[in-house]
Amino acid sequence: MSYRIKLVLFLACAIAVLFLFNTAYQGLNTLSRLNVVEAERDQWQRPSDVIQALHLRPGNLVVDLGCGSGYFTLKLSPPVGKSGSVLAEDIRRFPLVFLWFRKFLTNERNVKVLHGEPSDPHLPIQSVNAVLIANTYHEFTDSGSILVHVYRSLASEGRLVVVDRGPQPVEAGSRETAREHHEVSPEQVENELRHAGFEIVSRQDCFIESDPSNEAWWLIVARKP
Numbered sequence: 001m002s003y004r005i006k007l008v009l010f011l012a013c014a015i016a017v018l019f020l021f022n023t024a025y026q027g028l029n030t031l032s033r034l035n036v037v038e039a040e041r042d043q044w045q046r047p048s049d050v051i052q053a054l055h056l057r058p059g060n061l062v063v064d065l066g067c068g069s070g071y072f073t074l075k076l077s078p079p080v081g082k083s084g085s086v087l088a089e090d091i092r093r094f095p096l097v098f099l100w101f102r103k104f105l106t107n108e109r110n111v112k113v114l115h116g117e118p119s120d121p122h123l124p125i126q127s128v129n130a131v132l133i134a135n136t137y138h139e140f141t142d143s144g145s146i147l148v149h150v151y152r153s154l155a156s157e158g159r160l161v162v163v164d165r166g167p168q169p170v171e172a173g174s175r176e177t178a179r180e181h182h183e184v185s186p187e188q189v190e191n192e193l194r195h196a197g198f199e200i201v202s203r204q205d206c207f208i209e210s211d212p213s214n215e216a217w218w219l220i221v222a223r224k225p
Contacts (some may be wrong), residue, residue, distance in 0.1 A: 034069055034098070038071050040212075041071065044208060044210075044211050044212065045071075045208070045211075046207070046208060047071075047072065047075055049207075049219075050072070050132070050134065050161065050163055050219065051072075051075060051076060051079060051132075053159075053161045053202075053219065053221050054076075054079075054130040054132060054159055054161050055130065055159055056076070056079040056080055056084075056129070056130060057079075057080070057084075057129075058079075058080060058081035058083055058084055059080065059081065059083040059084045060079075060080045060084045060129040060130065061080070061084060061085050061087065061124075061127055061128050061129050062076050062079075062080055062084070062085075062086055062087070062128070062129060062130045062131070062132065063086075063087045063089060063121075063123060063128055063130070063131040063132065063150075063153070064076060064086060064087070064088045064089065064132050064134075065089050065116075065121055065131055065132065065133045065136060065146075065150070066089070066090055066091075066133060066134070066135075066136025066137075066139065067088040067089060067090050067095070067096075067099065068090060068092075068095045068099075068135075068136075069095045069098045069099050069102070070088060070095075070098070070099035070102055070103070070111075071134075072132055072134050073086055073088040073099060073103075073111060074102065074103070074106060074108060074111070076132070077108045077110055077111055080110060081110070082109070082110060084110055085110050085111075085112060086108075086110055086111045086112065087112050087114050087123065087124075087128075088103075088111055088112065088113050088114060089114040089115075089116045089121045089122070089123070090114075090115070090116065091115070091116050091117060091118055093115060096113050096115060099111075099113055100113050118140075118141050118142060119141075119142040119145040119146065120145065120146075120149055121146065121149055121150070123149055123150065123152075123153035124153060125152055125153060126152065126153070126154070126155055127153070127155060128153040128154050128155065128158055129154075129155060129158050129159070130154075130158060130159045130160070130161070131150050131153070131154065131158070131159070131160045131161070132161050132163075133150075133160070133161070133162045133163075133164075134161075134162075134163045134164070135163070135164055135165070135182075136164070137162050137164045137184055137189055138164055138165070138182055138183055138184040139182075143192055144192070144195075144196070147192060147193065147196035147198075148196060150196075151196055151197055151198065151224055154224040155224075156224060156225070157223060157224065157225075158223065158224045159201070159221065159222070159223050160193070160198060160221075160222045160223065160224070161219065161220070161221050161222075162189055162193075162219070162220045162222070163207065163217060163218070163219040163220075164183065164184055164189070164217065164218065165182060165183040165184075165211075165215045165216070165217050165218075166183060166184075166185060166186060166205065166215070166216050166217065166218050167183045167184065167185050168183075183215065186203060186205050186218040186220060189220060190203060190220060193220065193222045197224070197225070198222035198223065198224060199222060199223050199224075199225055200220065200221075200222050201221040201222060201223055202220070202221045203218070203219070203220045203221075204218060204219045204220075205218045206218070207219035
């Protein structure tokens, strides 16, 4: 092998190694910032109350629908225990990659990452005990289809907990407005849940009176009969 070829191979390997180190550094830096943001979110999001509304037990199968990077996913893991499972679903691959690394670093072996579609989260049928949709419902482009799949996935008496930001009075209205402003009214969601066959267990229109952006959050607990 000539000197030039060896030199080219050496430079290519060096560049590849530098790229991998830089990618790893950026990833760890992002994870570190994410932990800080989530620690701040703990102060106002009321995660323990959200999880309590799911009525989880050891051995349960729970879904975090629209999980993002796993804020709630990692908190759902301890309540269901080693004999239970957490399905973390999202339609975006990038946050799921971060969640996969996070569950690996925290050794949460009962967490499974699931890539869904805008109209189909690909959930198992009639075997899920609870589903959480947190800060995601307003993003749905086809909430009717999503609710059909959620309903089919739940076992009898299975719970669905939806928590999201409520709209400002002047901005309440269409689903396009909800997605644009990252908010949706509890009235609209309750109507859609009832239409999908769910029974409403409870509804708190002022679950969180004000977040860091001065927005109010509501929480609805529903169940499959």
